[in-house]
Amino acid sequence: xxxxxxxxxxxxxxxxxxxxxxxxxxxxxxxxxxxxxxxxxxxxxxxxxxxxxxxxxxxxxxxxxxxxxxxxxxxxxxxxxxxxxxxxxxxxxxxxxxxxxxxxxxxxxxxxxx
Numbered sequence: 001x002x003x004x005x006x007x008x009x010x011x012x013x014x015x016x017x018x019x020x021x022x023x024x025x026x027x028x029x030x031x032x033x034x035x036x037x038x039x040x041x042x043x044x045x046x047x048x049x050x051x052x053x054x055x056x057x058x059x060x061x062x063x064x065x066x067x068x069x070x071x072x073x074x075x076x077x078x079x080x081x082x083x084x085x086x087x088x089x090x091x092x093x094x095x096x097x098x099x100x101x102x103x104x105x106x107x108x109x110x111x112x113x114x
Contacts, residue, residue, distance in 0.1 A: 001025055001109055003067060003090055006046065009104050010069065010094040015076050017067075017090030025067055028110040030102045034059040042113045048101050050074050057083045066090060071098045 004021040007014055014021070029040050030048035037047060037059050046067040047060055052074035060068055061083075068084070070076060070093045076084070084091045094101060106112070 001105075003046075003092075005108070006067075006069065006105065007092055009108055010092065010096055010101055012069065012092040012094040015091040015093055016081050016085050017088070020066075020088075020090050023090075026111060027113050028102060028105050029113045030071075030098045032098075037065070038063050040065070040113050045113065046105075046110070048098055048105070050098055052076060052080070054080055054083060056080075057087070057089065060089060061087045068092070069094060069101060071096055071101050 002022055025046050026044040027042045028046050031037050032049055032051040045065050046069055047065045048069045050072040052070050057080050067090045073095045076091055
């Protein structure tokens with residue numbers, strides 16, 4: 001699934017990474033616990049989270065996760081956006097809950113990590 005499709009399905013705002021919207025992802029992982037995120041080992045993964053802080057961006061970088069979807073109307077701060085841009089990450093924001101976002105993306109073909 002292309003990131004542009006995720007954005008459309010989620011009615012998401014594209015915060016940064018517009019130039020990467022045609023890239024493909026295969027897996028989704030939803031968590032607000034960054035210790036769990038660090039344990040993931042999947043490529044082409046989108047992180048679905050409601051934890052909107054700098055630690056989320058740093059964790060994604062450490063875990064080689066290039067795509068983040070913030071749920072529950074969480075907003076990335078300017079500092080988060082700057083760090084995401086420095087690391088060439090795609091950041092999206094949606095008003096959907098994590099449960100709803102995960103369900104929609106699963107139904108559309110994304111596979112879970114576990």
